[in-house]
Amino acid sequence: MSAMHVESQAEDAAHDHPSDKVYFTMLGILAVFTVVELLIFYAIESVVLRILILATFLVIKFVAQVGWFTHLRYDDRRLTWVFGGCFFIALAVMAATVVMMAFDGFHVGIQYD
Amino acid sequence: MATTTLDVQHAGGAVDHGHGHGDSGHGPTSTGIDSKKLLMWWFLGSDGVLFGALIATFMIYRNRAQDLSVGETVAGLVTTGGPFPNEILDQLFTAVSAGVLLFSSFTMVLAVASIGRGNIKAFRVWTIATAMLGGIFLAGQYFEYTEFFHEGLSLQQNIFGASFFVLTGVHGLHVFAGVLWLLGLSLTSFRGGISKKDHTNVEVAGLYWHFIDIVWIVLFTLVYLLPYRDGAHDPEHVDGAMRLVQAIPFF
Numbered sequence: 001m002s003a004m005h006v007e008s009q010a011e012d013a014a015h016d017h018p019s020d021k022v023y024f025t026m027l028g029i030l031a032v033f034t035v036v037e038l039l040i041f042y043a044i045e046s047v048v049l050r051i052l053i054l055a056t057f058l059v060i061k062f063v064a065q066v067g068w069f070t071h072l073r074y075d076d077r078r079l080t081w082v083f084g085g086c087f088f089i090a091l092a093v094m095a096a097t098v099v100m101m102a103f104d105g106f107h108v109g110i111q112y113d
Numbered sequence: 114m115a116t117t118t119l120d121v122q123h124a125g126g127a128v129d130h131g132h133g134h135g136d137s138g139h140g141p142t143s144t145g146i147d148s149k150k151l152l153m154w155w156f157l158g159s160d161g162v163l164f165g166a167l168i169a170t171f172m173i174y175r176n177r178a179q180d181l182s183v184g185e186t187v188a189g190l191v192t193t194g195g196p197f198p199n200e201i202l203d204q205l206f207t208a209v210s211a212g213v214l215l216f217s218s219f220t221m222v223l224a225v226a227s228i229g230r231g232n233i234k235a236f237r238v239w240t241i242a243t244a245m246l247g248g249i250f251l252a253g254q255y256f257e258y259t260e261f262f263h264e265g266l267s268l269q270q271n272i273f274g275a276s277f278f279v280l281t282g283v284h285g286l287h288v289f290a291g292v293l294w295l296l297g298l299s300l301t302s303f304r305g306g307i308s309k310k311d312h313t314n315v316e317v318a319g320l321y322w323h324f325i326d327i328v329w330i331v332l333f334t335l336v337y338l339l340p341y342r343d344g345a346h347d348p349e350h351v352d353g354a355m356r357l358v359q360a361i362p363f364f
């Protein structure tokens with residue numbers, strides 16, 4: 001393996017993986033979000049507002065964790081499609097379950113007596 | 114990148130995107146993506162569907178216990194009243210647990226970065242730290258479950274207990290499996306079985322661990338932070354905002 005090859009690989013690593021500083025920053029951001037979530041839980045009376053803010057925070061934390069900590073944003077784009085596709089199916093399963101239960105009036109369709 | 118790409122293209126006709134990590138001990142794959150990594154992402158995707166189904170079930174039942182009279186049957190369970198979510202969930206305690214799991218994701222990325230640099234000593238430190246943080250999370254979950262049992266909440270008590278224990282319990286089992294995996298990697302490294310060429314194996318374990326944290330981020334919000342109805346549910350005494358929220362099936 002030539003010195004040039006090794007240098008090239010080192011450059012790849014620098015481009016493809018974030019530095020420890022980036023990870024530390026992400027940890028800080030996620031920790032702050034978690035603390036703020038807790039404060040929102042105790043401080044905000046309005047249920048609708050609380051749900052909206054918590055849902056927004058949830059999406060931000062989810063994207064940050066998937067994008068940076070799993071390296072997905074630095075990785076092959078096809079892996080994003082694999083995970084994204086499965087995530088879409090998971091959401092579809094959730095939606096289908098809720099719709100079925102809603103049409104059943106939220107009662108399980110088994111007669112016991 | 115040019116040198117690496119050319120080498121791999123000549124060897125197998127596939128393009129390594131820098132993450133195929135030709136150092137995993139196998140030749141290039143037809144996709145250019147390391148097979149172990151691809152398999153793990155497929156597994157995580159399918160596991161996500163499992164959690165999607167469990168979360169949907171929990172969201173449907175999260176307020177049902179408060180609506181039912183004692184003795185009423187739902188999903189084969191005869192409800193026996195409380196305790197209800199608002200009476201027993203401890204958000205502050207769970208936020209600390211969530212913080213512990215979040216920090217473990219950070220130590221995990223440092224473990225993966227360490228093995229990538231060939232620093233085995235640092236790899237051991239961060240891997241053991243991650244496993245210990247996972248153990249602390251599990252200890253917290255055990256404490257929480259014990260408290261709930263003492264309060265009277267069990268799998269059979271009401272539909273909230275059933276859906277809560279199944280959802281968080283399945284997540285806990287995932288954490289337990291992850292801790293065992295990380296301890297196995299640490300043990301292997303002490304025996305000299307881990308080196309820089311095993312970077313992909315460690316990265317795959319890291320993906321699994323981050324997924325566990327991702328699921329907990331979702332569960333923390335949906336199970337602990339979103340509002341519940343109070344135990345004695347009386348539609349006449351629900352404020353306007355809550356009435357609007359209750360129009361959505363989940364709430």
